[in-house]
Amino acid sequence: MTETRAAVIESTGAPFTIDTITLDEPRADEVVVRIVAAGLCHTDLVVQGGAIPFKFPGVLGHEGAGVVERVGAGVTKVKPGDKVLLSFTSCGRCVKCRAGHPAYCLEFVPRNLICGTRPDGSAPLHRGDEEIGGSFFGQSSFAEVALVTERSIVKVADDLSDDDLAIIAPLGCGVQTGIGAIWNILKPVPGSTLAVFGNGAVGLSAIYAASQTPDATIVAIDLVAERLETAKEFGATHTIDASTQDVAEELGKLTKGLGLDYAVETTGVPAVLKTAVLALGVDGTCGVIGAPSVAGAEVSLGVQDMLVGKKVIGITEGDSEPETLLPVLVDLYRSGSFPLRSIVAHYKLDEINAATDDMHHGKTIKPVIRL
Ligand code: CXF
Ligand code: ZN
Ligand code: ZN
Numbered sequence: 001m002t003e004t005r006a007a008v009i010e011s012t013g014a015p016f017t018i019d020t021i022t023l024d025e026p027r028a029d030e031v032v033v034r035i036v037a038a039g040l041c042h043t044d045l046v047v048q049g050g051a052i053p054f055k056f057p058g059v060l061g062h063e064g065a066g067v068v069e070r071v072g073a074g075v076t077k078v079k080p081g082d083k084v085l086l087s088f089t090s091c092g093r094c095v096k097c098r099a100g101h102p103a104y105c106l107e108f109v110p111r112n113l114i115c116g117t118r119p120d121g122s123a124p125l126h127r128g129d130e131e132i133g134g135s136f137f138g139q140s141s142f143a144e145v146a147l148v149t150e151r152s153i154v155k156v157a158d159d160l161s162d163d164d165l166a167i168i169a170p171l172g173c174g175v176q177t178g179i180g181a182i183w184n185i186l187k188p189v190p191g192s193t194l195a196v197f198g199n200g201a202v203g204l205s206a207i208y209a210a211s212q213t214p215d216a217t218i219v220a221i222d223l224v225a226e227r228l229e230t231a232k233e234f235g236a237t238h239t240i241d242a243s244t245q246d247v248a249e250e251l252g253k254l255t256k257g258l259g260l261d262y263a264v265e266t267t268g269v270p271a272v273l274k275t276a277v278l279a280l281g282v283d284g285t286c287g288v289i290g291a292p293s294v295a296g297a298e299v300s301l302g303v304q305d306m307l308v309g310k311k312v313i314g315i316t317e318g319d320s321e322p323e324t325l326l327p328v329l330v331d332l333y334r335s336g337s338f339p340l341r342s343i344v345a346h347y348k349l350d351e352i353n354a355a356t357d358d359m360h361h362g363k364t365i366k367p368v369i370r371l
Contacts, residue, residue, distance in 0.1 A: 001025060002032060006125075006143035007352045007369075008132065010057045012050035016142070016352045021059065022126045023147040027118070028074035031148045033084060036162045037346075038141040039063030039170035040355050040367040042200070042268075043291055047113070047136075048356075051295045055116025058133020059125060061369075062088065062112075064141030064148070065169035075150050083160050085330075087172035087322035088112050089138025089152040091119075102151075103317035112137045118149075137173070142352065144371045154326045164334075166370050167341050170201055171329045172322065174366065175340065178205025178266070180318015180325060181287045186262045188213045193255050195219040196236075197276050198266035199227040201343060201366040202289060204234045206264045208338055211235020219254060221247055224362050233339055251279045260284050268292040270299040277301055283309035289318075346370045 002023040007016040026032050038061045047054045054060070064086035068078045078084060089111050090102035097105050105111065110119070116133025117123055124147045125134035134140040138152035154172070178201070188194050194210045196203045199222040210218050211234065220231030221240045228239035240250045251260060259281025265273045268290030276286050277299075301312070318325070332338040343365040347355040355367035 002145055004143050004145040005349060006059045006140075007061070007349060008057050008059055008127070009048055012056060013048070014056075016356075018350050019127060021132065021143070023145060024122075024124050024126070026070055026072040026147060028072045029150045030072045031068055031075055031078060031150055031153055032070040033064065033066045033086065033146050033148050033153075034069050035064050035066040035141050035144060035146050035371045037065050037166035037169040037371060038369045039172075039174065040352070040359055040369065041170070041173045042202075042359075043173070045356060045360065046291050046293055049293060051293055052291075053114050054136065055133030057127065057130070058116050058136070059140040059142055060136050061140055061142030061146075062086070062137030063170045063172045063174065064139050064146060065165040065172070066146070069145065072150075077150055077153055078155050083156050083158060083165065085154045085156055085168065085172050085326050086139045086141055086146075086148055086152050087137070087154055087176070087326065088317055089149045092151055100321050101319055102321060103319050108316070111135075142349070142369060144349070154322050156327065156330050160330070166346060166368055167344050168330060168333055169368050170340070170344070170366050171326050171333075173317065174201040175205045175329060176320045176322065176325055177289055177315075177318045178202040179209040179329065180320035181264060181289050181315045182206050182209035184319045185313060185315050186264070186285060186287050188216055188262050190214040191216065192261040193217040193219070194262040194264070195221055195251060195260050195276070195279065196231075196264045196266065197221050197272050198290060199224075199231045200266060203264065203266040204231060204343060204365070206266065206289075207231055207234045207236050210262075217254065219251065227362070227365070230343060230365065233342060247275055248279060255281065258282075263287070264289065266290040268297070270297050273299045274301070277310060277312060278305065280310045285311040285313060288312060288314045344368050
């Protein structure tokens with residue numbers, strides 16, 4: 001058993017409190033990772049707020065980065081001392097996993113989100129005698145040390161420093177969600193028009209990926225003027241300030257009345273999704289990647305409007321295969337092409353509630369907890 005400090009949530013809606021917990025001994029397919037940094041993702045806040053259920057008291061955190069300390073008997077992917085990024089987990093055996101789509105693993109929800117246990121129902125984390133929720137995205141990485149399932153582990157280059165890991169931690173969820181949506185699903189063609197609704201870490205990552213398309217028009221849309229400036233740094237060719245401009249009218253002008261070829265909805269707000277779909281042109285596609293903050297959120301779409309070939313596609317984790325995509329993203333970060341550094345702000349573990357406040361109020365785009 002390993003003792004560690006962790007950010008624990010006692011019950012739905014409660015803030016994080018720093019406490020000492022114990023990690024179970026690593027099973028054959030588990031890895032003990034010293035966490036260097038863990039990004040805060042909107043989904044952590046959605047689960048904290050109760051729109052997605054979890055076992056509380058429990059430990060969240062699903063954008064971990066760190067160094068392998070110990071490995072279970074059957075682990076072959078990594079060895080002690082290896083630098084790793086942590087991502088979502090999957091079963092590795094179902095028809096979706098076998099087809100290279102682990103984000104659509106048939107066991108995605110129980111393994112990553114709601115259970116707080118290993119797949120066999122056993123508790124990976126304790127506080128004293130009490131079983132607490134763990135295995136969040138196979139990692140529960142808001143802790144100095146985490147017990148991680150091998151399927152969540154992606155080995156990265158040995159010469160990445162702790163400071164690098166503290167910037168690239170968000171690659172494991174938010175960044176691959178935005179970039180994967182563009183490169184794996186929407187695949188914009190040269191000369192096309194694409195708008196990204198919401199310019200947080202996921203939206204900015206989508207903008208970056210889309211900006212690699214030759215001659216594309218990339219429209220960034222947000223309520224915060226400062227984020228629109230950041231969006232230009234990530235490759236947006238045009239911006240719309242939704243707090244002062246009529247989004248539908250501006251998109252109409254920018255597309256000369258033709259409508260968008262692609263839209264990406266990252267806010268999780270149903271009204272914004274509706275605006276995005278209405279703004280599509282003939283044969284246009286809207287990727288839905290924002291998780292709503294309330295359970296059961298719905299949107300109504302005009303059937304006649306859809307008949308012109310409009311497509312709406314929900315996307316989890318960019319439909320990424322983390323072991324394939326993350327090393328590519330690390331290279332783009334290291335080459336200076338992907339300006340992730342400019343949106344990351346660091347917080348200590350005991351500042352995690354300030355980090356959530358700053359993210360919530362739009363002060364920090366991507367908070368990363370530095371352990
Ligand atoms: C989540 C979004 C809500 C559904 C599961 C995956 N992505 C990452 O935070
Ligand atoms: Zn996430
Ligand atoms: Zn699976």
